[in-house]
Amino acid sequence: MSAMGAKSGRELERGAAADLWRHTLSHINSVFGRLVYLSSLRNSNSGRYEHHGLALMFGDDDAHETLYESHQRAFREWIGYGLEHQKVDLDLYLSELGVDKKPLIETWLRLAPYRNFVPANVRTAERQLYLTDLETLLDLLRSAHGVSSPDRDA
Numbered sequence: 001m002s003a004m005g006a007k008s009g010r011e012l013e014r015g016a017a018a019d020l021w022r023h024t025l026s027h028i029n030s031v032f033g034r035l036v037y038l039s040s041l042r043n044s045n046s047g048r049y050e051h052h053g054l055a056l057m058f059g060d061d062d063a064h065e066t067l068y069e070s071h072q073r074a075f076r077e078w079i080g081y082g083l084e085h086q087k088v089d090l091d092l093y094l095s096e097l098g099v100d101k102k103p104l105i106e107t108w109l110r111l112a113p114y115r116n117f118v119p120a121n122v123r124t125a126e127r128q129l130y131l132t133d134l135e136t137l138l139d140l141l142r143s144a145h146g147v148s149s150p151d152r153d154a
Contacts, residue, residue: 016058016066020051025070030093031078032086038071039117047120071119079129083136090137105147108138 028034041049049067050060058066081089094101108114114134118127142149 016054016062017070019057020054020066020070023053029096030089031074031081032089032093033096034074035071035078035117036093038067038074039119041067042071042120068119072122075117075119075122075126075130079126079133083133086133087137087140090134090141094141101141102145102147105138105141105145109142109147109149114138 024037025034028037038049041051043050049064049071051063051067054063054066078086078089094104097104115131118130122130141147
């Protein structure tokens with residue numbers, strides 16, 4: 001194969017990342033929403049990220065790598081925000097869901113699905129920062145929406 005005919009891994013990755021941004025991520029208004037979306041593309045059995053459209057265009061490995069890096073980037077952006085900025089971003093995410101916040105908050109407090117939004121290979125300190133911040137925000141939302149504390153024994 002000639003040098004002109006083959007794309008380097010970096011060129012392909014930029015292409016996949018640009019495609020993902022242009023067609024999907026740029027339409028998700030909150031960083032937290034991107035975090036949720038990208039985590040949903042991770043296969044819980046294999047840990048690999050899967051996206052049919054990206055895989056068709058760029059191959060399974062490049063799709064996985066692009067999604068993995070995008071998830072890492074969204075996570076780091078989120079934990080880089082101060083608590084006030086995180087609250088604004090989380091409120092934006094929740095408002096765009098179009099659901100009643102009270103049952104959602106009750107469910108999150110009881111089942112903690114937000115724990116699965118964390119990329120698998122982040123440092124313990126980053127994971128702990130994310131959980132501490134999010135649980136603080138959930139406590140604020142719990143109070144604001146009149147949600148009682150979850151019964152952990154139920």
